[in-house]
Amino acid sequence: MKLNNQIKFIGIIVMLLLARMVDAQILVSGQVLDAASNEPLIGASVIEVLSPPSVNPAGTITDENGNFSLLTTSSTPTITVSYTGYEDQTLAGSGNNPMKIMLAESSELLDQIVVVGYGVQKKSDLTGSVGSLKGKDLERVVTPNVEQALQGKLAGVYVTPASGQPGSGATIRIRGTGTLNNSNPLYVIDGMITQDASSVNPQDVDRIEVLKDASAAAIYGSRGANGVIIITTKNGSKNKEPKLSFSSYLGSQDVIKKIPLLDGQSFASAYNQLRNQEIYKNIDSIGVGTDWQDEIYRTSPIKNIQFGAGGSNDQVSYNFSTNYFDQQGILESSSFNRVSARLNIETKLKPWFTLGNNVSYALINEQLAPGVVGTAYRMPSVLPVYNSKGEFTDPTFFGLAVANPAADLAFKSNNHKKESRLLGNAYGEISLLKHLKFRSNFGYYVRSSTTRTIEPKFEVSASQLNKNDRLGINIDNPDKNWIWEQTLNFFKEWKRHTLGVLVGYTAEERKSDFFGASRQGFPGDADELFYLSSGNDTTQMNFGGASDEALTSLLFRTNYALDDKYLFTASMRVDKSSRFTPENRTGYFPSASVGWNVGREPFIESLKIFDRLKCRASFGILGNQALGDRYPTTAIIGTGQNSVFGSGENLNQGSTQLSISNPNLRWEISRQTDIGFEAGFLGNKLELEVDWYRRNTYDIIAAVPIPAYVGSQNSPFVNTAEVLNQGFDISLNYRKVGNISYNFGGNISPIRNEVLKLAQGKSEIFDAFINGEPATHTIVGQSIGAFFGFQTDGIFQNAEEIAAGPSIGNEKPGDLKFKDLDNNGIIDGKDRTYLGSVIPTFTYGFTLGGGYKNFDLNIDFLGTKGNKVFNEKESFRFGVYNWEQHVANAWTKDNPSTSEPRVTNGGHNYKVSDHFISDGSFLRLQTINFGYTLPKTWTNKVKIDGVRFFVSGSNLWTRQTYTGYTTEFPNSGSPFKVGFDGGVYPIAKSIQFGFDTNF
């Protein structure tokens, strides 16, 4: 934005400040707290009591810190403070000092306040579908990443960990896979918009809201179509006394399970079957051979220490935390450690003017293991790690060599990334008039990393070698982002009416750049020599690049409630994105919703069944920018298309237009409908929430295949295709407090994903090619990226059976028989069919908890049902690899198996078929947490408020039929390649011991 425009903004703010000074009433301010917990109450209403009663009394609601300030008409006012679920309190207001008002919980369950885009709302007033989670629900999961901690917790939110690499994130799908490209939700961390939540320490999280429907998410316009995850970090707890907390845990992790592979003897026997001769003569002498999984996995420690301090005085509230997290990976040579600090401060400079600042800074050291999971799976177990000379074994004896994973770990793991992350926001809030607040928020996110990769000279085999020692330095600045939001908030409650209006405008910019250099040939192998300057300067290489984008938006939302029963919300966002040409740059994203608190109608109240009951419905249009490419409408000239000429074989620079671009590209559009109800029974101890939704995504941006004769290197992006996601989000919770407390809760999310339309002239998308054959097929009427291939029909037992057909042509006894679906007597491409979907028919999670005296127990389960998984690592064969244990039962003349084909090494039995597809359903004990709190009578003597010790376990038990480590293989890049187990870093199971103290 140009400087003169910034000056204009500042000028406007100054004028607004002057404007409010003309008012001359007294200002009552204070804070509303829960009498029991001292927690601030967000959204409590504070209303001046006038005599005689006025239709328009002055009123406000408390902000997210429980603070309020109210301009009263009387100089000796009386105010009433009320909050759903709490007893009302009426008291005299004072303009001198901020008041501190303690509300006692009423017998009814307290009504929740939820954070929505650019504000907060009472849950009872909400007309949209929002899932909420408290920070303490996340802390049970041992992970440095908030995304992974969300798994299984909320209906309609499907989380799959990207991998077990320490520090890695997760792929999140809210209400299904909405598009053919980027289906990741938007993240909003204290107002800063980010692409993931990796920069937040889970223990700093106060609450998470997931905006699931159009009513809730449309305020995020062009980026709301995949849902929005709003993360609010802990703010200064409103205690007069500073509070300190200290907690720590220490744990031990192991790989979640091992894949059953053939041991040395069984491998030798299978290999003899493969070659049909006695290559291995004395099989018994071979023994178990090498367990390559044991060679790469280890038992590894995990540590976490958190210190926090928070408090407030009349003007300032603050919360400070610092955290040290250290996780050694279960795979050798992988680790993640992070030191982070956060300081959230809010200062009430004047009764009408608040300044705040949230900032977190983290330093991360990461070591990424080389890709050895797949090679450990493939290495024949007869091969030793080292040969007789003590060198790493060269596995080339078997033709095309697999890389020896132990050698890769030794030579390729000197790979260290140091990253710093600065994330925060600063804001000012001005009460302009009685009911009008202006807020300006500036958010920033800066990420910078340096990776050093040192690869020594080594030679294990002709394909596993490095002829020159090499140092590579990569400097990556993937985020240099800022956002500036100006919002004006009006809120007023009358006797029967409540009206809220939000208007705002925002501007944001995202930039990234990277730079890298390398040299080879270092004069020695001492650590201090591995800097670029000592390398051979004739081998130097460098590279670099940058990209940017910008977005400006206008936003508007209004909420209206009549008698707290009839609720209306409407919103509109207008986005302009730099990604599109000026003609297509502007998008309008409206939404409207209604709610009806039926429970407050006399005819329902008289039933005395429901403590609360609300119905709601919403409709809205959201967008998706969808692409990773920041300049999708511009045809870029591809470089590096070099040619070789001359007697000296010199490279001649070549460049040309390689791919077709589409300047007419527009936003993706998603039309979303939601109908839901919420009910509370048994004194609100039992709560049920059910939503039905329909997400219809139109104009999906997809790289649509064009005929190859066009000669484009890439398929151009066009607006095409339509995908439907339809399903239910159901959650049920019961809690009983008292001496013996217990609770249980569960959520289940059935979903149906269906492609409604594909590109013009393109009725099907084949992808995920394995051995040259597509393993997914996306067509109208089926789910995105459905598995595709031959259906097996047993095993050919003899030559006569093969001759009787149908067959492909080269089959031998013991080979898989495929179904001739078109009954034409031959097996060909037309006999391939739908083999199941990677999208679960439903996902679910449930929690059981209980407490008795000083003991507490909490158990979380999660699972999926109906999804399939493709064992890609088993289906890829280019040489002699190890086999999974089921191959020990392979067909032979003496063992006429009807399910396990003869031992082969590629070819017919490795065609893409359901032989490699397994049920991906699973049920996992995600966490189990058992705690003991020391009696207060002991701890109070040493001025400690509380000490709790706990032992917890993660992923200790899983039920699945699939042989792989886990059954979920997300792909954040392409929906056509999901569910393929190609050998990713598996997740760990772990046990932790720890304690929490407060003093």
Add this chain to the structure above:
Amino acid sequence: MKNILKLFIVIPLVFTSCSEDFLDRKPKGNLTADTFFQNEDHAISAVNAIYSNFRSWEYCGLPFIGATDIISDDADKGSTETDAFYLAQVDNFLFDPTNETFSTIWNGHYRTIARSNIAINKIPAIEMSEVLKARLLGEAKFLRAFNYLRLVQWFGEVPLITSQLTDDQFFTQKRESKQNIYIQIEKDLQDAISGLPEKSKYPATDLGRVTKGAAKGILMKLYMLQGKYTNALTIGEEIVNSGEYSLMPNYQNIFSRLGENGSESMFEIGAVALQASIAGSGATPYNMVQGVRGVPNLGWGFNRPSDDLIKSYEAGDPRRQATIIYVGEVLPDGATIVQDNPEILNERFNQKAWVPNHPGLQDNGPGNIRLLRYADVLLLCAEAANEINNNQKALEYVNMTRKRARGTNTFILKDLTITNQTELRAAIRKERRSELAMEQQRWFDLQRWGILKDAMIAAGKNFVANKHELLPIPQTEIDLSAGNLQQNQGY
């Protein structure tokens, strides 16, 4: 209050007016289609990019070897029994139009054509030296013609695209008659002949760019394909008489580093293995896919010279040994002996694609890909002369390659003296096979001679007449064309 509200109306307007500048973002560090083709450097660069695609997997990788040598009687699939199953189907004529061999080569060749089209369309408007402009256009037109000649021989009628297609044309192309494709190829080659310099006129740093001689050589091939033998012989003799080319004395050296852009080279694609741990920017997969699999581990071991090929050599022809690597053989670099790989039965490898150990891994292939040799032109001269009953001339030409092959050994490959046209035709064809074996020529020759069926059946393949003479149009193209492209007969 009213004034404040006014301000909030004004602010969005301010915001909108500045936002267009704020939102105007250009790709960083890249030329775009709008800023390219402004000067001479851009023109050269765009032409270089055409050559570059000849080194891509889609152009010269395994599918290409499959659709040339492996499909012919020169070679079997090779490698382990089950690796690259789709090529086993090609080898035995068990393929259907979904086989990736066909989509891959189709892709590679049309991409090269698209790059040529961009250069041919854009270069004329650039202000630059007219001589250089004519040369660059000549290069681009030659390269386009070369690709269409291959496509028309493989697939028959194909879409003839000579401009940059716009989005409304993407799905509407139809197959063009062979006759019209031939006309376009001839026109492009005539333009190339007039715009291109002879090989000797290029500076040493540009050695390897296409030449007048290369364009004449490919035009000669076109005439042979059309049965225009007189025209073919005329242009062939123009090449012979230009004095630009001569046979290398040692046959084996043609395919070594020595032979790269040597006296016999008329058109080849330069490749170089720069220091790299992965495929360098000048490398090809051509050597890797055909390299020895096992010990020494130089590649994937595809394209196994067939028994039929071995039998076809005259007794003692040293070209057999120079074409095939056997187990136990000492490789030309003298350093290594090929060992038996238990995973492959009777392995043999294509020596013409052999390169000594190179920096980095196997994919860093440094061997230039020979696409037109002088010996090829001489044998075509012999063939053309024989077809127009000039048997003396035919013998003169055919004996040139035999002479070179026998070297100083006068007991083998004696000069041919046959005068009967039919017998001489057979002898020339046999000589052509021995001279050009495993150089991806055989399939096209058999097709041109109209004897594919006999040769394939003799080699024991499941060849179906009136079907397999042409490869199938890739199924993906048929599917995408919404009825505009029809499949070849029999598929």
